[in-house]
Amino acid sequence: MSGKVRLGAVGAGWWATSNHFPIFAAREDVELVGVCGIGPELERVREQFGFGMATENYDELLAQDLDAVVITTPHDLHYAQAVQAIERGLHVLVEKPVTLSAEQGWDLERRVRERGVVFLAPYGWNYKPFTVEAKRLVDAGHIGQVQYALCHMASPTLGLFAGDTNHIRRLWDSQTSGPDPRTWQTPSKGGGYAHGQITHSSALLFWLFDDLRAETVTAKVSTAGSAVDLYDAAVVGFSGGALGTVSGAASLPDGSSYQVDIRVFGSEGVLLLDTERERVSVRRHDGQEWNIDIPEGAGEYECIEPPNRFIDLILGRSTENNSTADVAARSIELIDAMLRSSAAGGTEIAVQNKEPVS
The missing domain is CATH 3.30.360.10 (Dihydrodipicolinate Reductase; domain 2)
Known part of the structure; x- marks a missing residue:
């Protein structure tokens, strides 16, 4: 693909706002379409990084016109949220641990292969x-x-x-x-x-x-x-x-x-x-x-290169996925x-x- 990656984010807490969001917001080839999270800080996060919308409903986020999703929610939520995104044909960056069980880990690997999407776990x-x-x-x-x-x-x-x-x-x-x-x-x-x-x-x-x-x-x-x-x-x-x-x-x-x-x-x-x-x-x-x-x-x-590499892989500017x-x-x-x-x-x-x- 060419142009901008239309990106959604689920999870708007400490790690996302200290590492991932500043990196994505600084890129001219990324459009921050929406952010999904919970709590009173969500609207402030939307304004700080320039997301187009904010919601507490993940389905509402996925209903937007997206190319990719970044998942930085609590560990036990990663698998189900990644499955939803992958099955929509979206590229996914999923924080580690990607899942909590071997069965779920290999299931994600199978789904990624079958759908042909970019999957990256940000191991710095x-x-x-x-x-x-x-x-x-x-x-x-x-x-x-x-x-x-x-x-x-x-x-x-x-x-x-x-x-x-x-x-x-x-x-x-x-x-x-x-x-x-x-x-x-x-x-x-x-x-x-x-x-x-x-x-x-x-x-x-x-x-x-x-x-x-x-x-x-x-x-x-x-x-x-x-x-x-x-x-x-x-x-x-x-x-x-x-x-x-x-x-x-x-x-x-x-x-x-x-x-x-x-x-x-x-x-x-x-x-x-x-x-x-x-x-x-x-x-x-x-x-x-x-x-x-x-x-x-x-x-x-440090975890600077993985979010950048995720975007470059989606745009075809890199073929090297190290995670x-x-x-x-x-x-x-x-x-x-x-x-x-x-x-x-x-x-x-x-x-x-x-x-x-x-």
């Missing part, structure tokens, strides 16, 4: 120049067959999951109220560290390695007295016979840099990727080695299995590609 690290270069080295075959993978994440998010959610506004501020604790601190709504943070690190791992997928998961989580998981640890059997560990911790001190540490050992070489220490290296058994130069501060999390529905589904089924394993006392869970939900 997947679009960093140094991770893109790491992906190029992986795709060139320098790691070979994956035999062992370590995927760890830690972040200063204790307040978000077990305290005052407003603390995180020091990093991403907006003119609306802060994150709703009911979203982040309620298990049934997708609260907790696995859905809130391991979604990032696992999606990076699964984008880097296209064929990698969890097959068995044995996991334990710790709430440390909170309502949701703050610490997660899993032993994972991956496709192709690879073994791995996936872990996460919510209690880095405030002000600390986020940690994403991915180390993958293959038949041909090893990938080391560390966002905190800002290093990426590939070392092969034949002696070849690559070390990627990363500017100071570039390892910090597809397939990447999101593989991340979701891993996290789903981790939480189910822990709930069953650490029993090994066989991950299955179940039939899509209707």
